């Protein structure tokens with residue numbers, strides 16, 4: 001908190017009261033970006049989580065899911081940390097995301113989790129990505145792109161994974177159609193059927209029988225293909241929840257996103273084994289930018305919806321909904337940590353700033369570090385706590401930290 005006589009200057013290095021203060025490098029680098037607000041990404045936590053997961057699921061392999069800008073953490077740095085921790089595959093949603101990994105020099109296999117547009121297949125081949133397919137049009141377009149790619153000098157067939165829809169009904173071929181798609185792939189010399197996979201809808205509800213049913217449907221397709229003389233090298237089904245709570249679903253590979261970032265796949269599972277061995281990798285922080293005392297009965301922020309009950313120290317923190325701070329947090333009990341204590345977000349979250357009611361006697365000054373997500377002292381605000389207040393899930397909270405917030409890696 002505030003040292004007596006400390007000049008309360010922006011960009012001045014804050015002295016947070018907790019043991020886990022941001023490293024000096026983190027604060028300096030955040031300050032050099034002029035607004036003292038940043039997301040701190042703990043790459044050691046990513047690496048740790050990857051090694052915990054890799055060890056847990058062995059002999060299955062670990063595929064680190066780094067779609068959506070690695071759930072807000074930054075895909076290239078996360079991919080490197082996950083590979084260092086024992087992941088052997090990466091997965092992304094978009095061809096653009098895969099290309100970004102290649103441009104950064106990452107050579108590990110990169111699985112595309114949905115079938116790319118037929119017009120994107122050339123880029124898939126050019127970037128050496130591993131496409132998922134589930135339509136005849138997709139296979140045909142990919143084969144053309146792979147043949148043209150081969151004319152450019154690449155001789156090896158393009159590896160392909162066929163996705164079976166076993167119940168979620170988002171994307172994938174029905175179990176019946178998947179046989180035809182797989183045979184189509186296997187019949188084309190430019191392509192190589194490497195994988196067969198599905199995706200679970202309720203693996204985060206460990207007691208649901210649906211996951212076992214989905215798994216058995218995938219295995220039935222694999223059996224039928226085997227009887228036709230076709231055996232993909234890799235079967236996979238599990239997301240984080242599948243990998244953590246359904247050991248029989250680990251198969252050859254698990255595709256972990258949320259667990260890699262240190263979060264349980266469902267709030268009911270947070271803090272329980274084995275997710276309790278994971279370390280959260282993202283925290284959202286800013287230095288208090290303005291402090292004033294507000295008289296009892298005064299109201300705060302847009303709509304004047306929050307009334308200060310007693311004369312209070314009100315701090316302004318320079319993060320708002322344009323940074324991913326959910327607007328409804330202002331009305332649903334959202335809190336921040338300052339000096340290792342919890343204080344309420346007071347009134348409406350605005351685009352660039354929030355107000356924090358620090359109460360009558362708070363020793364809070366400009367430059368103090370406020371934590372919106374993460375640990376300070378003995379307190380921690382998790383993405384699941386935030387999500388619980390806003391009717392959301394931890395996934396959306398961390399993906400929602402916007403591009404405007406600089407990421408600081410340690």
Ligand SMILES: *Cc1c(COP(=O)(O)O)cnc(C)c1O
Nearest residue numbers: 065113199239240255256257258
């Ligand atoms: C996003 C995604 C995953 C990762 O899910 P988590 O719950 O974050 O582990 C795995 N597989 C597919 C198909 C996905 O879309």
